[in-house]
Amino acid sequence: MNIDPNKLSIGIFLYPNMTMLDAYGPLQVLAVSRQFNVFTFAKHAKPLPSDAHVDLLPHYGFADCPNIDVLIVPGSANPIEQIKDVEVISRLREIGDKAKYVTSVCTGSLILAETGLLDGYQTAVHWAYADALKKYPKVTHVNQRVVKDRNRISGGGVTSGLDFAFTLVAEFAGKGRAQALELLLEYDPQPPFNTGNHNTTPKALKAAVQSKVYEIGKGLF
Template identity: 45%
Template sequence: MAAPLQIGFVLFPKLTQLDLTGPVQVFARVPGAVVHLLWKRIEPVPTDSVLTLTPTTTFADCPQLDVVCVPGGAGVDDIVNDQDVLGFLRHQAEGARYVTSVCTGALALGAAGLLDGYRATTHWAARDCLAPFGATLSTERVCIDRNRVTGGGVTAGIDFALSLVSILADQPTAEAIQLVIEYNPAPPFNSGAPETASPAVLALTRERMAPFQQRRREAVARAAQRFKAGLKLGV
């Protein structure tokens, strides 16, 4: 009997729950897969919405994962400078088959030094935050570069998960899961990307996000300094 496929998602306060729950719904339907929700302690973790999530495993008790995934959200601004989280990601990446993220979770991978020399994607509003970690920006909805698989913003997590299932298992398995969850998107508006949103909607969104983006850039700048210092020291 084949060993179960171990898939782990890192939790953290103020994560965007759909970054996580979309892929979890997909991976939970993969035959033989065990999905872990991971945090430092077994305690409720608040998301950036009304939902609270409960970890199933701590970092210390986590088995070696086949797939490690970091979702995004406002809380990424904190974990890019959290050495417990970054150390866990580095440790797991040594033995993982795939090192992955959804949305701005890519910034945590970058801060851990795991995207240096790789192509990666992230939420459109955080694209300028990848280069400081040595990553090459991709604007694909799902970017696959060797064993680094990154998804774009929020809803791209489902596309990311289905794409990875087609690699971990096969395309028919991924297609069957897509059918079961009736993933057949037909958005009521064509405003889901900066390239298709109207100038007025884009301007309004950028204005509302500006304070949050400034905080993120400051957090990324601190993390990037540590990343570059580590490169100089060879660590």
């Protein structure tokens, strides 16, 4: 793809069995804005399976990835393979050290925590994985949908990646641009069951979901 040297380059890390919406929700918003070079990259530039049983095709691999100004690391139901992959952690740390901003969606913050790039910073994470962040005492979890701490910006679980993306647009292109984009994309959430906020949802439902996450997220907690 063509890289405009006058625009910020935003690189979104892809990996096997990741949560597709964590990456492609923000990608859609950022691409429609036409304010940035937005591309995906992975360990290798070949098709990767996602949690939605749709193969994802990264633009680049580690070997030919362009310079990244803003690193985005999305999450998955269990990112333990990425956390344990020495090459992945080393490469993300290298990219993050050079980037102007280091960001994440959902459990992507667990991957970033492993790199050390969140040491001394606050971060969001999917509410059901907050306990997993306790393995990283230098990282502070904040119970918010989007968290901004200096040049670290993070979104909570899955759909918060949209709020996260509009926050990025405002940060880099101005509030007015983000407001216009929000209107263009008709972003006006009205959830049909109103159970998406873990702070207010019924306790029994929250406990059931948390139990399922503990089961899926073996090795994280």
